[in-house]
Each structure stands twice: as structure tokens, then as C-alpha cells.
Amino acid sequence: MGSAHFVRSSPHRFAAVQRVTGVLLMVFSSTMLPPLLISLARREGEISAFLAGLLITSVAGAATWWPVRKITADLKIRDGFLVVMLFWVVLSTFGAIPFYLCDAGWFSLVDAMFEATSGLTTTGATVASGLDHMPWSILFYRVELHWLGGMGVIVLAVALLPMLGVGGMQLFRAETPGPMKDTKLTPRIASTARALWIIYLTITVSCTLVYWVLGMSFFDALCHAMSTVSTGGFANYDASIGYFDSLPIEIACIAFMLIGATNFTLHFVAWRRRSLLTYLRDTEFRAYLFIVLSFGVLVCVPLWWFGTYEDAGTSIRRGMFQLIAYGTNAGFATADPTPWPVYVPLLIVLSGFMMGCAGSTAAGVKVARLVLFLKQAARELQRLLHPNATIALKFGERSVPDDIVYAVGGFFSVYVGLTILLTFVMIATGLDAVTAFSAVAAAINNEGPGLGSVNSTMAHLTDFGKWVLIITMVAGRLEIFTFLIVFTPAFWRR
Numbered sequence: 001m002g003s004a005h006f007v008r009s010s011p012h013r014f015a016a017v018q019r020v021t022g023v024l025l026m027v028f029s030s031t032m033l034p035p036l037l038i039s040l041a042r043r044e045g046e047i048s049a050f051l052a053g054l055l056i057t058s059v060a061g062a063a064t065w066w067p068v069r070k071i072t073a074d075l076k077i078r079d080g081f082l083v084v085m086l087f088w089v090v091l092s093t094f095g096a097i098p099f100y101l102c103d104a105g106w107f108s109l110v111d112a113m114f115e116a117t118s119g120l121t122t123t124g125a126t127v128a129s130g131l132d133h134m135p136w137s138i139l140f141y142r143v144e145l146h147w148l149g150g151m152g153v154i155v156l157a158v159a160l161l162p163m164l165g166v167g168g169m170q171l172f173r174a175e176t177p178g179p180m181k182d183t184k185l186t187p188r189i190a191s192t193a194r195a196l197w198i199i200y201l202t203i204t205v206s207c208t209l210v211y212w213v214l215g216m217s218f219f220d221a222l223c224h225a226m227s228t229v230s231t232g233g234f235a236n237y238d239a240s241i242g243y244f245d246s247l248p249i250e251i252a253c254i255a256f257m258l259i260g261a262t263n264f265t266l267h268f269v270a271w272r273r274r275s276l277l278t279y280l281r282d283t284e285f286r287a288y289l290f291i292v293l294s295f296g297v298l299v300c301v302p303l304w305w306f307g308t309y310e311d312a313g314t315s316i317r318r319g320m321f322q323l324i325a326y327g328t329n330a331g332f333a334t335a336d337p338t339p340w341p342v343y344v345p346l347l348i349v350l351s352g353f354m355m356g357c358a359g360s361t362a363a364g365v366k367v368a369r370l371v372l373f374l375k376q377a378a379r380e381l382q383r384l385l386h387p388n389a390t391i392a393l394k395f396g397e398r399s400v401p402d403d404i405v406y407a408v409g410g411f412f413s414v415y416v417g418l419t420i421l422l423t424f425v426m427i428a429t430g431l432d433a434v435t436a437f438s439a440v441a442a443a444i445n446n447e448g449p450g451l452g453s454v455n456s457t458m459a460h461l462t463d464f465g466k467w468v469l470i471i472t473m474v475a476g477r478l479e480i481f482t483f484l485i486v487f488t489p490a491f492w493r494r
Contacts, residue, residue: 015068020083021090022065028091029057031144032098039137046102046137053097060094078491085486088474092117095145104138105130110463110470117470119145121477122361124233124331124448127459127466131238136219142234143226149477150230150260150361151200199267204229207256214248228253231260231361233331233448238456242334247317253332254324261328261355261362262288283396284368288357291367292324295351299323299344306341322348327355329362331448338451345451349438352447353415363446363476365415372400372408414480419444422472429465439465443472 036050092113100112105128118125119142131139204225211221220236227234237243241253259267266285270278279285296319302308303315318335325332326348337348354370356362372395379391393400419440426436431453438450439458449455458466475483485491 015071017079017083017086019065019068019071021086022061022063022068024083024087025061025064025090025094026058027061028094029054029061031148032057032141034144035098035137035141038140039135042136044135044137046098046104046135049098049101050137050141052101053094056097057094078485081482081485081491084482085478088120088477091120092470092474095120098138098141102135102138104128104134108463110466111459114458114466114470115142116145117473118448119143119232119234120149121446121473122146122149122230122232122329122363123443123446123473123476124227124329125442125450125454125458125469125473126234127457127461129238129457129459131236132243134236139223139236140219143223143230143232146230146232146234147204147226150232151196151264195268196264199264199271200229203256203259203267207252210252210256211249214252215246216244216249224253225256228256228330228332229260229361231257231328231330231356231446233325233329235332240333241321250317250321250334254321257324257328257330257332258292260330261357261360263357263359264361265359266357284357284371287371288355288367291351291355292327295323295327295347295355296320298347302341302344308340319344323351324355326447326449327351329356329364329445329447331442333449333456336455338455346434349441349447349451352441352445363444363479365412368395369408369411371395372405373412375400376405376409411479411481414484415444418475418480422468425468426465429462429468431461431465439469440472443469444476446473446476 032050032054036047036054038044039046039050093116095116096109096112099106099115100109106112106115111127114125114127117123124146128134207225207229208218208221211225212218216224223234223236224241226232233240235241235243241250262279263282263284266279266282270276296316299322300312300316300319303319304312309315309318321332321334322337324330326337329352337345339345340348353364354367356364356366358366358368372393375393375395379393382391383389393402393405419437422440422444423433423437426439427433429436431439435450435452435454438452439454439461442448442450442454450458453460458469461469
């Protein structure tokens with residue numbers, strides 16, 4: 001009976017998934033047009049790589065969509081998870097085509113896949129070098145993947161393609177990261193997605209102008225703004241933001257990394273109310289600031305105390321930039337924290353697990369979940385003293401149902417367990433324990449750089465190690481459960 005139930009899974013449902021995937025793939029092919037035009041205008045010689053990528057992707061999308069174009073079945077919630085899962089895998093595969101075909105710095109399929117996946121998941125880890133002399137078209141394409149992946153290509157599609165005729169809410173719920181405060185900010189889901197993208201675009205334009213005014217060329221300003229707001233981390237230079245050696249640029253970068261790692265629904269509400277006090281009234285945002293400031297003290301004081309840098313000002317400058325870059329999962333760098341004293345390097349890596357807000361472009365376990373987890377721990381301590389008491393758990397002014405609290409606990413268990421398991425897998429590839437852990441943390445948190453030999457590049461990893469991290473980046477971007485649920489037998493039953 002069970003097997004028959006499994007086999008009779010609705011064909012219309014899979015046809016709807018196929019149709020949406022095909023359309024979204026055709027839409028994604030258009031992202032290769034801007035770098036193609038840049039290469040054409042600058043005569044860089046990468047025209048064929050982007051033209052081939054555009055044609056192959058659009059034809060594959062059309063071939064996927066055409067056979068099921070007339071099927072009008074709606075997507076169910078589980079189908080939204082499947083579309084999102086498939087789309088990130090498919091996007092990474094087709095997005096790797098220009099990297100694989102260009103003459104810049106990716107000479108194997110796994111390297112091209114690694115770069116594309118790292119771009120779309122806004123991880124920012126790279127296997128390339130020689131960025132200072134790389135063609136503009138390639139540099140722009142890398143940050144374009146960041147920018148699209150930052151808010152989520154699925155949300156973009158729901159915003160611009162309501163004519164798809166599918167359940168947009170199912171895609172939005174499956175794609176939007178973290179426990180959102182209010183999934184629908186406006187009456188219609190397409191309007192909600194458009195509102196988020198308008199905010200995202202506005203912040204990106206603002207960041208571009210600030211960088212430009214502070215001394216970057218317009219191209220550098222645009223690329224680094226797209227990478228900053230998406231908390232991605234790809235830069236135009238091997239030295240990352242450190243290339244500019246500019247305190248004003250670093251301060252601006254810190255500000256926009258923090259903005260990118262803040263819940264975008266909070267940005268929307270603050271803009272609608274025209275009040276910055278909206279941020280300070282938010283429980284998650286206050287916890288976010290507390291983590292940043294307290295971790296900042298724990299990082300900067302040892303740098304000054306142990307003489308890592310000559311003065312307190314430089315210690316604060318280097319320490320806070322690296323902390324926020326790792327913590328917000330942006331992955332930029334002005335220094336390598338590996339040789340820093342005592343616990344500081346490990347604390348820097350651990351910050352990537354807990355500093356991003358729900359509904360932001362950052363990954364990790366999210367501040368909202370961390371707050372709920374700590375509140376639940378405190379409630380359990382109270383129950384030890386008062387076993388018969390009924391103790392409500394509140395997040396801000398709202399009571400949190402126990403099922404959500406238990407789900408958060410389950411998420412933490414899976415997240416930590418998977419991190420430990422993958423660390424052992426990476427150790428088996430030949431890495432030492434610290435390097436292996438930092439590589440897994442960099443991938444599962446979409447953090448970018450690790451420690452030691454995986455700080456600036458991951459090119460030296462084995463092919464198997466790179467594939468492991470590719471899968472880990474996708475799982476982290478989809479917040480583990482969205483990734484794992486597709487592999488459960490129950491998911492495929494009616």
C-alpha cells in the first residue's frame with residue numbers, strides 16, 4: 001500500500017514544478033546579458049563564454065517549460081520547497097557555465113560550480129585569484145550573482161512574474177530566510193515581494209553613491225555595493241576592501257553590512273512609519289546590537305592588550321571590521337584574524353552563526369532563533385524551581401506558541417549536529433580541525449572566509465572537499481530544513 005501511495009504522487013503537481021522551474025530558468029538567463037554587454041563594450045574576449053551561457057540556459061529553460069506550458073495546477077506548500085531546492089541547484093549549475101568557459105581563473109567543473117554556488121548563496125568564498133587583473137565582465141557577473149541571491153531569486157520572480165499563475169505565497173515562504181515577523185507586509189504577495197526589492201534596490205543605490213563619493217571608481221563602487229548589501233563578500237581585488245586602505249570606506253562598509261544583516265521587514269516598517277525608533281522597539285534588533293557591541297569588546301580589547309596592533313584605534317578598526325564582516329556573513333576583509341591572540345579567531349568565526357537577523361540577506365541561525373532559544377533555557381530553569389507554574393514565553397509583546405519554541409530547539413540541534421558531522425568529513429580530506437571547522441562554518445553560514453589556509457581562497461581543497469562545501473552552502477542558504485525535507489520519504493507521499 002505504501003509503495004502504491006508513493007507511485008501515485010500527483011503528476012500535475014510535478015508538471016507545475018517543471019513549468020515554474022523552466023520559466024525561472026529562462027528569466028535567470030537574462031542575468032548573463034549585462035556582463036556580455038560589458039565584455040563587448042570593453043573588448044575583453046569573454047563574449048563567447050557569456051553568450052554560450054545565455055543561450056544554453058534560455059534553451060534549457062524553454063525546453064523544460066514548453067511540454068507543460070498549458071498545465072494550470074497550483075503549487076502546494078511542499079511544491080514551493082521543491083521548486084526552491086531545485087532552482088538553487090539548477091541556478092548554480094547553469095550559472096557556472098560562464099566561469100567554466102571563460103579564460104579567467106576556473107579550470108575545472110567543480111571550481112566553476114563552487115564559484116557560482118558561492119555567489120548565489122552569498123557565501124563569498126572563492127577558488128579564484130588574480131582578481132586585480134580579471135575582466136570587468138567576470139567581476140560584475142560574480143557580484144550580480146550575489147545581489148540576486150541576497151534577497152532571493154524566487155522572491156524576485158514572484159515580484160515580477162505574477163502572470164505565472166502559481167501560488168506565490170508557497171514560493172515566498174519556502175525562499176524567505178528565517179522566522180519572518182509578518183510574511184505579508186502588503187495585501188498581495190507580489191506587492192510584498194516588490195516592496196522588499198524596492199527597499200533592497202534603494203539601499204544598494206545609496207551604498208553605491210556613498211562608496212563613489214568616498215573615492216572608489218564608479219565600477220568599483222557599484223560592484224562592492226552589490227556585494228555589501230547582499231552580505232556576499234566578493235570583491236574586485238585579492239586584498240578585498242583592504243585594497244583601498246581607507247577608514248571612511250571601511251566605516252561605510254560596516255554600516256551597510258549591518259543594514260544588510262537587519263530584517264528587511266523592519267526596514268519596510270521603519271520606512272512606512274518614517275521613524276528610526278521602529279528599530280529600537282524591535283526585540284530582535286536590540287539583541288542584534290547587543291551581540292555586535294559585546295562581541296566587539298571581546299574582540300578589540302585582546303587585540304590592544306596583547307599588542308597585536310600598536311594602538312587602541314587600529315585595534316578597534318581592524319577588530320570591528322573583521323567581526324562584522326564575519327558576523328553578518330559578508331566576508332570582506334582588511335586583515336587575516338587567524339594569528340590573533342587567545343580565543344579571538346574562534347569567536348570571529350562563531351559570530352557568523354548568530355549575528356544575522358531573520359528576514360535579512362545574512363545566514364546563520366538568526367538572532368530571533370537565538371533569543372527564543374535563550375528564553376526557553378531560562379524558562380526551563382524557572383520550571384525547575386516552580387514545576388507547576390505556567391510560564392509564557394514572549395518575544396517582544398507577543399506570546400510564542402510552544403510548537404515554535406520546540407521547532408527552534410530542533411533547528412539548533414540539527415544545525416549544530418550537521419556542522420560537527422561536516423567538520424569531521426572535512427578533516428578526512430586532510431585539513432586540521434580548526435581549518436576544517438572554519439571551512440564548514442564559512443559554508444553553512446554563507447560566511448565566506450575561514451581561518452588559516454581557507455581564509456583568502458579555498459582553491460587548494462580537494463575536489464571532494466569542494467563538493468562537500470558546495471552542498472553545505474546550498475543547505476545553509478535554505479536554512480537546513482528546506483534542504484533536508486526534500487530528501488525525506490514523507491515529502492514524496494501524497
